Amino acid sequence: MRTISTDQVRQTVRDLYKQACVVINPELKAAFAKAAQEEPSPQGREILSMLVANSELAQRENLPMCQDTGIAVVFLELGEDVRFDQPGLLEAVNQGVREAHKEQYLRASLVKDPLRRGNTGDNTPAMVHLDLVPGDHLKIVVGAKGTGAENMSKTKIMSPSAGVEGAKQFLLETVKAAGPNACPPLVLGMGSAVTSRRSRSSRSGPCTVPWGRRTRTPTMPISRRNGSRP
Template structure:
C-alpha cells in the first residue's frame, strides 16, 4: 500500500484536487514501473483496483509556503502483525514495554525479520496508530529527541533482540534493526499504545516542492 504523508504549508494554494493528483501519481508509478498491484476496492468484497490506488494519504498542516511529500510503501505481511491496545494508566511504563515486546514475540517469523518497529504512545485510538506509522519514517540512527524516550528505544531494542527470533525466524541476535517511539499528550484516563511492524525492507522517499 502506498502510504503518503504530506506536510502542507498554510500559505500554499493548490489548483485542482490535491488528493486526485497523488492517486494519479501512484497509478502511474505502479503501472509504468511494473510494481505489484496489491489494493482491493472493498475490504470484504475484494476485487483488485488494478493500479494500486487509492493511496493512504495523511496531511499535516505546517507554517510556510512549502509542501513536502513522503511516500512509504507498506507491505501487509508485516502490517498484519501490528497491534493496538488501550492500556490503563496504572499499567504504566512496564505495561507499555510488555505490550511492545509481546507484539514482536507473537509475530515471530511472520513479518520477515529482521524488522523495524514504529511505536506510538498517547493520543487517542486513531492518533496512536498514526504515531506508530509516523515513527517508521524516522531514520534508524536518529533517536527520539526526548532522552527519556530515547532510553526506552534502546532498552526495548535490546530486549527484543534477546528474544532470539532472528532473521526469518531462524534464531539469532538480530530480530529488530531499529525501533522508534513517537508520543503525544493523552487523556488522564487512558494509555493508548500501538506497534506498527515493518519488515527489513522498510522504504521511504521524500520530496520538497
C-alpha cells in the same frame, strides 16, 4: 504564500514510490550489514547476507526487492502558507501511485472492499496522512507498507497505571507474536496518543524516522539493531 504545482506532487509521489520499492535506503543497508555481523546464529547471518545481496540485485536489475510492493502510504506535511496552482491534491497523489505502479511493474495489492474483495487494479487509493504545520513548505514522505508487516500491527488501549513498563511489555509481546510472519529484520514503529485513531496517524509516522535518530519526544531508550521498510 507560496504556490506549489499540483503536478509536481504527482511526479514526486511517483518517483518516491518507485524508489521505495527498488532502491534500498543506505541507512537500512548499513543496518542489514551490521546485523549480518552481529547476529549470533550462523543461519541468521547467512540470511541477512542474502537480504543484502537481494537488495543489490534488485537495484541492478531494476526489480522490486520484494513482491509485496506495498500499500502506498503517503505522508503530507503541508505548510499553512502553501496554496496549489490546480485543485486535486489527493488525485495528484493517487495519479502518482498509479503511474509508479504501471511504470515500475509494481503489484496491484489493494482490494475495493475487505469483504467483497475486487482488486482496484492499480494499487490506488494511497493511504494519505495530512498534517497541517506552520510555514510555506510541503514535505512528502512515501512508504511502501508491506501487508505481511501490516498484518502484525497491534493496537492496545492501556490504563495510565501501565506506564512505560507496560508499553515496553506490549512492544515485546507484539514482536514475539509476529515472529517470522513478517519479513525480518523489522522496523518497530510505536505511536501513542490520547485516542486509538490518533495513535496510528501521528505526524509522519514513527517508521519514517531515519535509522539511529530519535523521534521528537522519545520516552523510551531506542536501540535499533535491525530494520526494514516500514
